[in-house]
Amino acid sequence: MTMNYCTLCGSKVYRKIPAGDNRQRYICAGCGLVHYQNPKVVTGCIPEWRNKILLCKRAIEPRYGLWTLPAGFMENGESNMQGAAREAMEEANADIRDMSLYCVFSIPHINQIYTMYRGQLHEGRASPGYESLEVELVDKDEVPWDELAFPVVRETLKLYYRDLEQVGFNVHYGEISRTAEGDIDIAMFS
Amino acid sequence: MTMNYCTLCGSKVYRKIPAGDNRQRYICAGCGLVHYQNPKVVTGCIPEWRNKILLCKRAIEPRYGLWTLPAGFMENGESNMQGAAREAMEEANADIRDMSLYCVFSIPHINQIYTMYRGQLHEGRASPGYESLEVELVDKDEVPWDELAFPVVRETLKLYYRDLEQVGFNVHYGEISRTAEGDIDIAMFS
Numbered sequence: 001m002t003m004n005y006c007t008l009c010g011s012k013v014y015r016k017i018p019a020g021d022n023r024q025r026y027i028c029a030g031c032g033l034v035h036y037q038n039p040k041v042v043t044g045c046i047p048e049w050r051n052k053i054l055l056c057k058r059a060i061e062p063r064y065g066l067w068t069l070p071a072g073f074m075e076n077g078e079s080n081m082q083g084a085a086r087e088a089m090e091e092a093n094a095d096i097r098d099m100s101l102y103c104v105f106s107i108p109h110i111n112q113i114y115t116m117y118r119g120q121l122h123e124g125r126a127s128p129g130y131e132s133l134e135v136e137l138v139d140k141d142e143v144p145w146d147e148l149a150f151p152v153v154r155e156t157l158k159l160y161y162r163d164l165e166q167v168g169f170n171v172h173y174g175e176i177s178r179t180a181e182g183d184i185d186i187a188m189f190s
Numbered sequence: 191m192t193m194n195y196c197t198l199c200g201s202k203v204y205r206k207i208p209a210g211d212n213r214q215r216y217i218c219a220g221c222g223l224v225h226y227q228n229p230k231v232v233t234g235c236i237p238e239w240r241n242k243i244l245l246c247k248r249a250i251e252p253r254y255g256l257w258t259l260p261a262g263f264m265e266n267g268e269s270n271m272q273g274a275a276r277e278a279m280e281e282a283n284a285d286i287r288d289m290s291l292y293c294v295f296s297i298p299h300i301n302q303i304y305t306m307y308r309g310q311l312h313e314g315r316a317s318p319g320y321e322s323l324e325v326e327l328v329d330k331d332e333v334p335w336d337e338l339a340f341p342v343v344r345e346t347l348k349l350y351y352r353d354l355e356q357v358g359f360n361v362h363y364g365e366i367s368r369t370a371e372g373d374i375d376i377a378m379f380s
Contacts, residue, residue: 001197002198003197003198004197004198004199004200005195005196005197005198005199005200006195006197007191007193007194007195007196007197007225008192008193008194008195009194009195010194010195010200020320022280023265035197036263037266038230038231038263038264038265038266039231039264039265039266040228041228041229041231041303073226073228074228074229074303075213075228075229076227076228076229076298076301077298077299077301078296078298079296079298079365080294080296080303080363081296081363081365081379082296082298090212099379100379100380101294101361101363101379101380104270104291104294104305106268106269106270106271106272108267108268108269108272109267111266111267113231113264113270115294130210170361171291171360171361173270173271173291175269175271189271189289189290189291190290190291
């Protein structure tokens, strides 16, 4: 994100590689503070209930009206898994229990890392939260594959149904990148 | 981190819960920009060579002079695994290959998430980088358990030697917290 002023003293910042570093940072011309910018963690889950999973129809941009798994930016002061549970509660009033880590995706071109859990949707109960138009429990044949909000959601669900039908659940990790032609490229390492 | 001024326009910021949100953010009194603050990802690895692993003696604060695994803050524009490889190169001139995700730790009280990989140290070659006083290949009996820099390094190595001797390698995840008495509390979920 572009930065013009120092958060600490309000002076102008400039770009330079600090001593002992190897990439350009924003540095304050007044107080000298180096401002680092780092990737953000998005954490979410696949809420399971009997043979179905819970999807949410987005009520916010980006991808308004498309379907997603409950997920959002991890907050300071919480664990990764707590963040996934919080997002399910916020987006779908869903109480998720017995969570286990399922996949970790890096998305370097948008400076994000996604962590997704599997978890039990307590008593199968859910309803739309502030950021959702609808929530729905679906089986595999009902997943709206052409109306999913993000590539990472599609990949997570593809892995999920493959594991469900074949080899059992393992932790997966991989990278999602965008080619020069604008296509999405997926590399899985497990 | 405390924030006084807006990065975009340089006006003063104040604390408030934005509409549709549920926690206090820094908001610019001039342009209205909401400044989110989120956890940072630290990524690193256990470099393996024959029956030994590589440790680095820190040449920087915090924990100057104590031993650690190569690890550091993930940067924008790289994947999580690329970050782990980069840190090994920077701290130990170590070329790490065939990496696989090994553990994910949340550390909520310092707003961090640690991802650690296992990987092969190419040709067993390493030497101290800018941030290391020494690097050393050690077997289990040579690990300086009382001189490790961080609890997360100790836990990673405990898991590693347990898996190595017993059940094989799985992906682990857990949380490291600090109790009111100042003790370190570890909760592992796999």
